[in-house]
Amino acid sequence: PAGRNWFQLYVMRQREISYGLVERAAAAGFDTLFFTVDTPIAGARLRDKRNGFSIPPQLTLGTILNAIPRPWWWYDFLTTPKLEFASLSATGGTVGDLLNAAMDPSINYEDLKIIREMWPGKLVIKGVQNVDDAKTLVDHGVDGIVLSNHGGRQLDRAPIPFHLLPDVVREVGAHTEVAIDTGIMNGADIIAAYALGAKFTLIGRAYLYGLMAGGREGVDRTIQILTDQLVRTMKLLQVRTLDELTPHHVTQLTRLQPLRRDPARQDTDA
Known part of the structure; x- marks a missing residue:
């Protein structure tokens, strides 16, 4: 400030x-x-689509496989506030969809x-x-x-x-x-x-x-x-x-x- x-x-x-x-x-x-x-x-933001980067985030097969050997990811995912914009709690799509x-x-x-x-x-x-x-x-x-x-x-x-x-x-x-x-x-x-x-x-x-x-x-x-x-x-x-x-x-x-x-x-x- x-x-x-x-x-x-x-x-x-x-x-x-x-x-x-x-x-x-x-x-x-x-x-x-x-x-x-x-x-x-x-x-196009193709990586967002492949990785399920939406609001709120989606769990795709790829993200689950990446998280299996990293238990602290699951801990953070389950214990911290969900990812969202201050003014938008859900968009039903990727960030690109929101922008469009x-x-x-x-x-x-x-x-x-x-x-x-x-x-x-x-x-x-x-x-x-x-x-x-x-x-x-x-x-x-x-x-x-x-x-x-x-x-x-x-x-x-x-x-x-x-x-x-x-x-x-x-x-x-x-x-x-x-x-x-x-x-x-x-x-x-x-x-x-x-x-x-x-x-x-x-x-x-x-x-x-x-x-x-x-x-x-x-x-x-x-x-x-x-x-x-x-x-x-x-x-x-x-x-x-x-x-x-x-x-x-x-x-x-x-x-x-x-x-x-x-x-x-x-x-x-x-």
Whole structure:
């Protein structure tokens, strides 16, 4: 409660739900609205279906076989509160089914305008995946953008945020803060993102691994591991401060760069 708190907003089919959440977040003192646009519908999420990951969770043959040699799983399953969302006790399907039922794929810049008028604090858009959208969002007065393809869980052939980062920073970095989500699995990834112009990174999967493994202490341990990796990387690069980092410190990502389209062939390529 003493820190800076951000509220992540998804736009629902029932707009009144989303508007009500915006008002409640403002009343609760959140200073930044994290408007997420990379999940207009759910991706395939095939592992969820295979593993019975629904609300509430289902026991499939696979999960039972995995649990047989792990009696503490059964103990936790039988003695701890069941897994459910605070506002939804059952959906009758997977998380993907929930997203498809609740989210609205038709969200547009008019929705952004309405939210901007309602929200008194900072407004950040998460899920930007091309330079043109980044420029348009800056024109609409957002305070920050986060390059993200939702961890590759939506469209697995979506642009890689690391590849977009230099171009987006060059085009809009002087007018808004640019951050990056997706692919941060090591402190060295944070250094690479910062060197390419990101103001900060998000570490969704990393902290969740720590949370699942050890609760609050697991999250603290995750942060410590990332910090050690970050400091070690800076020492190996022989830089003393973040301000000394430049794109020249990032070389290995170049071998992963996608093919550049030839503008002369753009009208003929399928």
